[in-house]
Amino acid sequence: MKIENQTVVGLTYELKVSKVEDEIESVPFSVEVRDEEDPFYFIFRQSGLPEKFEEYLTGKQEGDSFEFVLKVEEAYGEADDELLINLPKSQFTKERGFEDSMLQEGEFLPLMDENGYPMQAKVLKDFGDTLLLDFNHPLVGFDLHFEGKVLEVREATPEEMDHGHVHGEHGEDH
Template sequence: MNIINSTVVGLTYELKVSKEADEIESAPFSVEVRDQEDPFYFIFGQSGLPEKFEEFLLGKKEGEQFNFVINCEDAYGEADDELIMALPKEQFTKERGFEPGMLEEGNFLPLMDEQGFPLQAKVLKDLGEEILLDFNHPLVGFDLHFEGEIFEVREATAEELQAGQILDE
């Protein structure tokens, strides 16, 4: 079966990222590996991943390998300064599930938006009464290098399509 909309896709991959600065591109470095112990599954057409990711996989089938690069502008784009903001530290209390160590520079805080959807923010700096957070996607500003293999392609069930997620993997 080939990958088309509404198919469940299971794959393994290594994701490397690189960044271009002043016309010089950094060597790609590994940021994520999904292997047979922890494969990645998604419903094609509903992944929430950059469009180009699905475009590169469209029509491929089980057993095929892939190797492609998604440029920054087609991935998560450049950083948006409006997504960097200072919030009162008092919002991050133990009663709300936050431990003091979670607010250290470089950590990612698990948060929820107004609709109850999960999101994360990177702690940039402790400003005393406030904490400076970056709500940009962690891969913003990077070219994404994917190399891997498709090991499963199947039709999604009606329940999976309705739920928008894989239910039995």
């Protein structure tokens, strides 16, 4: 079966990132590896991943290898200064599940948006009573280098399509 709309896709890959500054591109460095012990599964065209990522996988089938680069503009774009937000530190209490160690500069806070979906923010600066948080995607400003293999392609079940995520061994059980 080929990767197309309404299929569940299982991948292994290594993701490397690079950045261009002053017209000089950094050497790509590894930031994530999804191997056969921990493959990545998603519903094609419902993944929330960059459109170009899925475009490069279209038509591939189980056993196919892939290698491609998403340029910044095809991936998560450039950082948006409007997503840098100062919030009162009092919102991040132990009663709400936050430990002091989580509030350190450079840490990522696990949060929920107004609809209950998980999101994260990076702590940029601790100003004492407030924290400067960055709600940009962690991969903004980077070119993304993917190299991997298609492990599985199957038809998504009607229930998976309704829920918008993979069920079973490599997805959610509920």
